[in-house]
Amino acid sequence: MKEKLQIFKKKTIKYPLIIIGLLLLVLVSNLYLQWCQNELSVDLAVKFAFSWHTEKFMLGCFVLLLFLLLLCSVAGSFALGGLLYAIAIGILGFADYQKMFYRTEPIYPDDLKMITEFGLLREMVGTIPFVVILVIAAVGLFFFGRAIYKSRLLSKKAQILRVLGLVITIGSLSYVSNFNQPTNLLRKAYNRTALWIPYSQKMNYYNTGFIGGFLYNLKVEAMEKPANYSEKTINTITEKYTEKAQKLNQKASTEQPNIIFVMSESFSDPQHLNGVTVNQDPLADYRSVANTTYSGQMLSQNYGGGTANIEFEALTSFSMALFNPQMTTPYTMLVPKMQELPSIVSLLKNQTYHATAIHPYNTSMYKRKDVYQILGFDQFISEETMTHKEKLQNNPYISDASAYKEILDVLKDGDTPQFVHLVTMQTHMPYSDKYTSSAYSSQSKGNKTAIDNYMQDIAYSSEALKEFTTALNKLDRRTLVVFWGDHLPSIYSDEIKADNDQATLHQTEFLMYDTQNQLSDKKNHEAMTSPFYFAPTLFEQSELAVSGFYQLLTELEKEVPAFENGLYYQEQQWQKTLSLTKEQEKLYQEYQLIQYDIVSGQGYSLDSDFFKEK
DSSP: OHHHHHHHHHHHHHHHHHHHHHHHHHHHHHHHHHHHHTTTOHHHHHHIIIIISHHHHHHHHHHHHHHHHHHHHHHTOHHHHHHHHHHHHHHHHHHHHHHHHHHSSOOOGGGGGGGGOHHHHHHHHOHHHHHHHHHHHHHHHHHHHHHHHHGGGSOHHHHHHHHHHHHHHHHHHHHHTTTTSTTOHHHHHHHTTOOOOTTOHHHHHHHHHHHHHHHHTSSOOSSOOOTTOOHHHHHHHHHHHHHHHHHHHTTSBOOOOEEEEEEETTOOOGGGSTTEEESSOTTHHHHHHHTTSEEEEEEOSOSSOOHHHHHHHHHHOOOGGGSOTTOOOHHHHTGGGOSOOOOHHHHHHTTTOEEEEEESSOSOGGGHHHHHHHHTOSEEEETTTOSOOOBOTTOSSBOHHHHHHHHHHHTTOTTSOEEEEEEOOTTOSOOTTSSSOOSOOEEESSOHHHHHHHHHHHHHHHHHHHHHHHHHTTOSSOEEEEEEEOSOOTTOOHHHHHTSOHHHHTEEEEEEEETTOOOTTTTOOSEEEOGGGHHHHHHHHTTBOOBHHHHHHHHHHHHOSEEETTEEEETTEEESSOOOOHHHHHHHHHHHHHHHHHHTSOOGGGGTTTTSBO
């Protein structure tokens, strides 16, 4: 009787302690995530949790508790479930802090797909931190796996409780994953006090907490259905612009020039920023080309990252600004689910072009291998299949010069018109220790070493571009090039960023080059554009036959030359909101309707020749 009493006393003490321990772990972990989200500010994290947004903080704790109990149920152990939970949250918070530091945007659910990109992650965070994280994760997974193996020895009662825990937590988390459904009770609980800001994910996470912001970015439709969307409306739009295109195409050139897209990693002008002065121009070679042709600045969606989104815009001519804010990466969240996606690739393939994608890195980044197949590329040349793999000094990435040689090899087939799309890697971060010395020196408010090394990097890239265009001039077939930087590098200090407005921090260099020097606007070196205008602008200025879709975009560009969420360029001025006349509004809505029809609608426009040259 005494033994039973002692066992009962132990249990009455043990289980309350376990419950208290789990609740404390959840509370501390949520505070930790807020701390990482708020640039390691203890004050902001504590005020968010216990003063400003306590209700939303507790809702976040509830979600984390479900995740913790799931791990405990799988492991059959509170201790080892808690250990893996602590490691997972620790790594998640660190990753969020790193992304906020370099790109001023938080971790999204879709970013977790990058977890297998070991090479890139190591280069981004540094070898030592990466190895430490890897070891900690491996140890945690080892003991977690060991706990699962030993859990078969648990008593029948414990197994029943374990299965019950699995059912409840999996079911609950599945329900939580539908956070963006209008009837979701957790979303309704958040909506009582949450202020969602569609145009700023950073502010979403700040106002609703890390967990609230994270949940907001779970699965959602790519676009909201426009009120006037119907087959009749789409047919009216496609017929209107296809007819306009056909009239223009009567005077269009029938030649088939090679067309080359070059998206240059982080290629931009440091001198464009307030707070940065340099001893000499690192883009001198670039300017020797740009000043002879149509060129200027491109509006990038992001600062410090978002390469795949800019690539998506350039190839498809669809705008990220029209998507729901939760559609953070179409390459991984949208395109792989599609059977057909109109693009410059499909347009040119319809004209007997051969299409090649080149990326001097692996094929898994942003699911490019799958995406390129859906877009219709005939071949994808990666670092594994490239012929030219030379690197510059200590730079871990294949050089731009090597990538351009790869393009020239493709162009040797002079009988077939070629479309080549290159995404470079040479100028990818990190920038320290790539080169033994730099000929460039800056005076700036912080991060001088990184900026100096970056300038040497883009100087080499600039030189390679100049040599590439010189080589293209020797080809018999006319060749057109669109070259642009995808975004600014994430090397500038908070002081420098504070001295520049958002528009400036989102502008990179671009040019369009014609080996026959016949672009209609070749004397304009101060253009402002968005990447989704690249293809229609190139076709218009080269007097090539256009599709109805490109005709629609050409007309829209004349009214709104560049735009992304919260940044609109009209009448040579930047605005935070879009101000349109009735005619401009109609044009903008027509573009919006077409994009919705393709990415979320019924695809009515695919039944016509709207995306083809006729």
